[in-house]
Amino acid sequence: MVVEHPHHSRAERRRRVQVRPGSDGSVRRSITSFDTMVIADDHTTYSLARSAATSAMTETILSARTLDTDAGRTVDTDCRTIDTIRTAGGSSARKKNRNTVIGLVLALCLLNIIEVDVVVDTNGGGGRRSLLSTLYLAGPSTLLPWAQHHLVDVQERPDPVAETALFWRECISHPVVC
């Protein structure tokens, strides 16, 4: 990671603030535990702004740009590590992804409500077909496996000798009992 500071020489700046993740265990830990490195004032002090870490990444090549708010300067922060590092840029991207996911979930929820409450298609007039049914009709058969293999298709020519008819008689007792 290279952080440039306006009041240090280029070499010093590199020496003082260059951090190679993994060369020192403690530094590595500190780097990996912070998401954002922000210049807090215009001379000497750097502060690390902590932000929440939520998930681990095993191999990350990250390029982040942070803003020195007091000095009004921009410093580039390059960070290369194979450990878990979270930066402002990553957090922002993740936030964006999260928003996308949330949006998608909300859209699906909305779709589910529509699927229940709104007539998508009518079946020859008077009928009601939900989105689920519409999708089903456009897809492969959902015939139960035993029915597929044990029963004759209605379109097959009847063969009373080879097949045995089964009559489903509805329960004439109480349906809960049957």
Added chain:
Amino acid sequence: MPRPPYFGVSVYLILLFVDTPFVCISRPLILVCVSIPPIKHSDIPKSGGTTAKRLYQCMGQTLAHRVGADPKYGHSEKDEVVVFQPHDGKDWKVVNVDTTIKAGILRAKKIGLVQSHTTDLIFTMEPNFAGRELYDEENKGRFLSLFRHPVDRAFSMFYYLQTATWERTYRPEWANMTVLEWANLPNAEEDYMVRKLVGKSFGMEADETDLIIAKELVRQRFIVGLMDDMNESIRRFNIVLGIDEESERSQKCMVEFGLVIPKETEEDTTPVEVVKKNSNSHPKVRFN
């Protein structure tokens, strides 16, 4: 008034509008109410299964249903399929298993009922279980069923069980109740057909996916008959069962069950006024 779908309908409420009773059935966002049809004691509707059973017995088919496993005939414990005539003087033939219930289906499987090819028509109240257990790739089955409007079925059950002393669920106490009183009892059935087709018990939730699976099963594998159109239904059943409707015996049975008009009365062309069920001109139920 459009009839609701035959699947997944719940009878849940009866409302009384002045002196005309209605039964309402519900699906999500659909509420359909129909007036209660008049049912006199002599008009107690029988189930479609009972009619079909008696008709095909009459036609000489060998059936598997509850009668065959009655211990009084002495074949209920045998480890092989036995075809016998339970009633003297009638050539009605049954086999010695009760395929209407799960225990009987398992026994039928054990003794190889379908594989024996001794039975023309198997009756069951467990289509999913029977289809899974009784048949195999080499011995396939063909499903037949009579579908009925769910409100009709509910009424049928109400009136039938008042007098059906032979049923395990005979309910003599219902005979003193009005339809409204009965409907307020916790008798409501819910998604009966779907549950039976997908093999879900009444303790399990049935959702729209189950409905889709059930409908697909019916669409691809059921010869569908409608209780409202018995003539056409039986005609279709006869075709797949290989029954010659024109034979003397078949004709006699069809006449007996009111499925065809006797030839000697066919020439009587006196128009008969047909009153559509639940129409305004249809008499309504009287309540106590």
